[in-house]
């Protein structure tokens with residue numbers, strides 16, 4: 073059963089009509105379902121168990137780092153994949169076990185490394201020699217050993233949007249396979265470094281299993297080779313990237329994904345790490361918005377809504393599709409009109425959909441932008457001095473505001489006037 077469905081003619085999230093929440097908190101707002109997140113986590117973990125794979129699911133916080141979301145997943149058993157000191161602090165604050173935290177990203181600063189070392193996290197996914205040297209220096213200064221995974225760049229085409237593809241040689245990510253041996257030699261001479269793991273992440277929103285299979289096979293064969301050469305590796309990190317359905321994609325199902333992992337793990341004795349983000353939260357959230365005006369242009373109808381690209385940038389940035397669903401269930405035989413759904417921001421790029429067939433919508437009607445649980449609120453800004461869309465978490469028939477809408481005063485007062493202007 074989906075967490076978002078029509079009941080009695082109203083779109084519900086779990087046991088609550090979204091319209092009731094809209095009346096109480098105002099629009100636009102993000103709304104997440106606890107049940108959908110926990111179900112996604114459990115199905116991921118069950119699929120791995122069925123395929124005989126043992127591992128830790130380190131939720132990629134970048135997808136949605138609301139404290140309540142992190143804590144919901146941590147309670148279900150998740151660790152965390154973090155990419156900044158901020159995310160690391162969030163994970164620790166949410167009670168994630170440091171031994172289930174991996175620190176990824178190409179540009180960790182020494183100060184950020186120090187926070188991770190102090191917390192005693194599971195591993196740093198290292199992507200360059202200067203980064204390895206910096207980590208060694210910080211660890212030496214602190215008198216601790218840094219657990220390291222080398223993130224490899226397997227040169228595999230993830231067949232996803234270019235802006236979220238990370239595993240090709242021309243991408244800034246990872247270490248190319250021929251250079252890894254050199255990294256291993258360097259690591260031997262650098263103090264306070266323990267190379268324990270290999271990692272890979274080739275991109276996000278993958279809808280085809282074959283790039284996963286290719287990348288995992290390359291990772292596994294390198295793992296064997298280095299282990300045979302005497303490197304005491306103990307973990308293998310398969311990254312994230314599993315796609316979800318936004319429109320009519322058919323992402324690999326979980327058993328196919330788990331099978332790809334299990335095949336790569338044949339003959340390997342290693343703990344596995346996974347870094348899913350979107351899969352756990354993407355379809356667990358919607359962005360609810362109100363239609364402000366219906367504008368009939370020369371040759372098209374615009375629905376001008378109160379959400380904008382500053383709230384959900386994915387359509388503007390990646391031409392991403394999000395289903396747009398009226399909160400009030402339309403009649404089964406209603407006729408559809410193609411509409412452009414646009415926000416109030418002063419850019420033509422502030423468009424959520426073009427020529428999208430929708431039932432008759434009037435000003436004041438509420439709409440849900442679906443699959444907005446991942447890379448929605450976290451990528452929001454206050455462009456055009458718009459207030460943030462608050463975040464709501466639902467569990468059964470209860471809801472809580474888990475991030476409030478700041479007020480204009482707070483927003484404007486973040487700016488500080490220099491003394492010379494106040495004279």
Ligand code: LLP
Pocket residue numbers: 132134135153176177236273275276277311312313314347348349350351386390446447
């Ligand atoms: N691990 C690493 C090292 C990553 O870079 C990412 C995502 C993940 C895990 C999680 O990937 P996921 O399971 O969510 O696909 N803003 C874009 C997505 C950017 C993904 C960046 N890295 C979007 O809205 O589609």
